[in-house]
Amino acid sequence: MNTITEAERDQKVKKAGLAVIGPETNAQIPDPEQAWKAVSNLEIRPSATIAEDADDALEQVNQEWLTHAHDKKIINPDGSFLVSISAPGSFRLPWARVQLSPSIRLAQELTAFPGQPEFVAMATDGSAACGVTSEEDEYWVVCSILGE
Secondary structure, rough: OOOOOHHHHHHHHHHHEEEEEEEEEOOOOOHHHHHHHHOOOOOOOOOOOEEEEOHHHHHHHHHHHHHHHHHHOOOOOEEEEEEEEEOOHHOOOOEEEEOOOOOOOOOHEEEEOOOOOEEEEEOOOOOEEEEEEEEEOOOEEEEEEEEO
16 A cells, blocks of 8 residues: 655645645654544543434534634634644654635545544644544544643
């Protein structure tokens, strides 16, 4: 399986309704792998769950993620934050610094497999992360304060 390139990742992110500002090179913040571990491990409790078979489930995922990401201050006042997607080799890539647009399709486009949203966003200061994972028959929105 081929590993994803930064350009391919950026293309997926743009398709999801995010403007790519550029790669994040701040070495003082947690890397994508650390943030993924914080939102997807056996001890995690989701902040929200959405049944896979719910009406408009993926749109509900987008709304829940957006609500929790704002609540945890993942998203800056200017709409910017960091994002990592689930793809072969994605942990070796730097964070993508992105900015929200009026219409996001994160759950529809940032997927490990079709219909399986998998991504993690982090505050630009590295203080918190909020991710979406596909777990059996549910989608989980999971937030974590980093460094605790």
